[in-house]
Amino acid sequence: MADTLILTPQQIIRKKAAGEPIQPDDSEMIQSHTIVVQVENSIGAFIRVINMFSARDFNIDSVTVGVTEDPSVSRMNIVTTGNGRIIAQVLRQLSRLVDTIEVIDLTDTDYVERELCLLKVCYNRDSRSEILSVNEIFRGKVVDITSKTMTFELRGPSKKIDAFIDMMASHKIVEVARSGRVAMQRDS
């Protein structure tokens, strides 16, 4: 949350006035961020966080919530997109809520992330083996099969799941259920 993350139009003008070169600054780049928010374990706290995003017109790509090792604390994993200025605002607005206990942006840290996906796809004699081989490459599991459809379970980073769905898109996907990203910092 350092101030230096942010480059406003006003700052750009100042740089121009001072004759400093203006780099395509990192802070102006739109980027996906994974934010972990520890909140009081109550429905009100959860809604307050989500409501803040909607009231201030911030983006939510995915959100998960569940109780932590401390039953009075819930952990929300929020994936959001924005430039440095917007993300800094998101973090400050989150910290400011009375029910939030801790807010961490994992994006520039070393962390692991996982998402779970269930995908139901139609198959026939011609497509069956190709579908199964894609699944094998992605190390998914077949969790249900009927004469017309197969349902796969896939775990992994969100990008892997994106790629899996992309590969399956050439077949007839019936249903996709994604859990949203959960993430945790690695111990150093």
Place this chain on the structure above:
Amino acid sequence: MTYDEHTKVQPVTTGDSLPEVRPEITSTSQVMSGAEILLRSLEAEGVKIIFGHPGGAVIKVYDEMHRINPEFQHILVRHEQGGTHAAEGYAKATGKVGTVLVTSGPGATNTVTGIADAYMDSVPIVVFTGQVPTGLIGNDAFQECDAVGITRSITKHSYLVRDIEDLARTVKEAYHIARTGRPGPVLVDLPKDVLLAEGPFQYPETVNMRGYAVPEAVRPEKLQRAARMIAESKRPLLYVGGGAVNSDASDSLTELARYTGIPVTTTLHGLGAFPEEDPLALRMLGMHGTWWANQAVQHCDLIIAVGARFDDRVTGKLDSWAPHAKVIHIEIDQSCISKNVFADCAILGDVKTVLERLIPLVDPKDTTEWLEQIDTWRQECPLQYQKDGKLRAQSVIEQLRDKTGGDAVVITDVGQHQMWSAQYFRFLHPRTHITSGGLGTMGFGMPAAMGAAFGMREIGSSRPVVCISGDGGFVMNAQEMSVAAAHKLPLKLAVINNRFLGMVRQWQELFHMERYSHTDLSDTNPDFVKLAEAHHCVGLRANTPEEAKEIIDEAWKVTDRPVLMEFSVAKEEMVFPMVPAGAATGDMITDRMTPNSFV
């Protein structure tokens, strides 16, 4: 309910009513109703006055109030919105937390505008709303509404009390949150069964909220850096907002400005934080600020923002605002930092504490040249209006200033008169200018003035309370006049009547080719003198400058009830100078002759 063990019978004093029982507060906890726990908690919190309106869901609270006669005053307002604005006026005038008590459903929804207003303007109020019994919540019961849900994005925090055991703690936390940090409104929703239930009462002495912390420790390296930036600057400017008033930082601010010789411009809510008659005072900046204050912003090389949030009415077009300035931002709310304007040096903390610690680190500066430059701008385009013998709003405000010597609590509504008050009154003391800035709530003025007058009475201040309204906004909460009359508040209510929604009219004239769509009020305005008299107030009317002086003198002779002074002014008058919405601060319209280039 039994009171055998810890009650005593009060002597009967009135008519044939039943003997009243009054439980004594003892140090050990005792069993009482939720409603009484609420009242006892308010007493313990030191509440002196609450603004409320009864109804089914809170009838038990009113019943207990009748029975135990608590140590605070309850003011029966005539509309819940008036109640919230009164609480805001009280809070802003006294620096204490305002309290509101209303019933469920419409009682709660009527407070929404006041809560949003308090949220935008950082006013500490606690609003208690009744709620249907917990078992009925969600069943679309009579007078049910999701008060917590409706107000979630306009409160600093809110509570639904589900268990009587949580009640006293919740009240304690609500006041703590409303009062500390950046102040704001807190809503407490009270289901009827919780108010009817019985439980032990003990008011907690401390709060324990792991998610809520007020920034306390100021980082010394930031102070050093700020001091260095001040030392290096040639054209510094203090830009002061409502945070300086909320933090009671006026004295420190004045000391810093005078010691260093740095000129001061204030936002609408900062008015009064620095005496406007001081040579260093540049008055208000922004959309209707002074030409010289805005010029100073555009040419300064350092802005020291003190408890201000770079609102769009201050900055106009962001990317051309203060193009040469580095920014020091002293602020208690982290979310305000670098939200609109990047802060080269952000100091998170209580404004007063930060200023007190900054003063020893800075040295007097030679700003003569800079001040001379600003004086040139001051001569170039002074605040002025036509003096042609007609009654004008600006002259009314100047007359009110002269009558009070500038030492009055001035409450304004929203619109042209609000900007003229800001431009022409000259505020000398903090907490003497109260207005609806962020939300811009028409109808704020009259009830807020009533709340401020109760506050003045409570702290024993003799400062007159003057409400300046337009004819459009005044009628939006005029019903509270009778409440002020019932309590013999010597309010001075100035209604600047131009028979138009003047500020909208001004925009229509300047930017919408003079299409005056639905802003003419001449057919629908009430007779304001009769309106005042119908509410047991005195009503006076003036059409000329001479009459204005006469009715002001007359109004000041009335001390036992509110006086409404209607000043009938020309509808064509506009507020200048003006930065059109979204335009650059450098591009000010200074009079009627220049606007078309900005359409």
